[in-house]
Amino acid sequence: MMSLLYALAALSAAQAAPDCRNPVTQADMNRCAALEFAASDAQLNAAWPGVLAYARAQDQANRTTDNRQGAAARLLQAQRAWITFRDAHCTVESYQARGGSMEPLLYNTCRAHLTRQRVAQLHALQVE
Secondary structure (H helix, E strand, O other): OOHHHHHHHHHHHHHHHOOOOOOOOHHHHHHHHHHHHHHHHHHHHHHHHHHHHHHHHHHHHHHOOOOOOOOHHHHHHHHHHHHHHHHHHHHHHHHHHHOOOOOHHHHHHHHHHHHHHHHHHHHHHOOO
């Protein structure tokens, strides 16, 4: 019974969040990079409704009689293409560590970086 308690305590400690200000192990670095990406993705998801609403407002203000796509449809198309680009680009950027323990670090660091850039781009669309 005691060995089960020790095993559970060890498992709990292993799952504790690493100190991302000073990660020690590769596993900690990988986890911190994943957390960094999750935070930037949350920022992207928080920015999206506002920029989409802005694009829809542009569509309402600038209605055309032709059959061209409006700003909201184009924005959605661009965002979907950007996500595909981001993930593919980061796969290439992390390729040097393919199959190694460093691959998740490189992949998630790249995705976090590009996602922060995308958030800034989306905010800039609303002020142009």
